[in-house]
Amino acid sequence: xxxxxxxxxxxxxxxVRYLWCDRSIWEMPxxxxxxxxxxxxxxxxxKRVRIVNFVRFRGANHFAHWDLPEKTLAGFLGDDRKILFVxxxxxxPSLPPSRA
Numbered sequence: 527x528x529x530x531x532x533x534x535x536x537x538x539x540x541x542v543r544y545l546w547c548d549r550s551i552w553e554m555p556x557x558x559x560x561x562x563x564x565x566x567x568x569x570x571x572x573k574r575v576r577i578v579n580f581v582r583f584r585g586a587n588h589f590a591h592w593d594l595p596e597k598t599l600a601g602f603l604g605d606d607r608k609i610l611f612v613x614x615x616x617x618x619p620s621l622p623p624s625r626a
Contacts, residue, residue: 542578545601547586554588579604 546558558580569575581601583590590598 538574538576540576542576543581543602543604544578545581545583545590545598547583547588547590549585550588 544558544561546554548555561578562580565575565578583598583601586594586597
């Protein structure tokens with residue numbers, strides 16, 4: 527097995543894209559808000575945080591991977607021309623406005 531660093535993160539420079547859908551169950555925007563808050567808190571404590579880009583998928587629900595597979599994949603891959611709305615943040619204290 528590979529020796530893991532003390533902090534347990536083998537790929538610290540791999541970007542995370544958090545795709546959240548604004549026409550879905552309430553847990554989706556709440557999870558995006560809480561994750562952004564946790565990242566900001568960790569950053570303020572001097573902890574190393576991974577770059578997380580929060581991508582708002584306007585008009586999609588939690589089955590976007592089924593209903594709109596091409597746009598969902600484009601959102602994960604960062605092809606911003608194919609998705610409806612993108613907000614990119616490293617760490618944010620709150621979610622973007624609900625209407626852009």
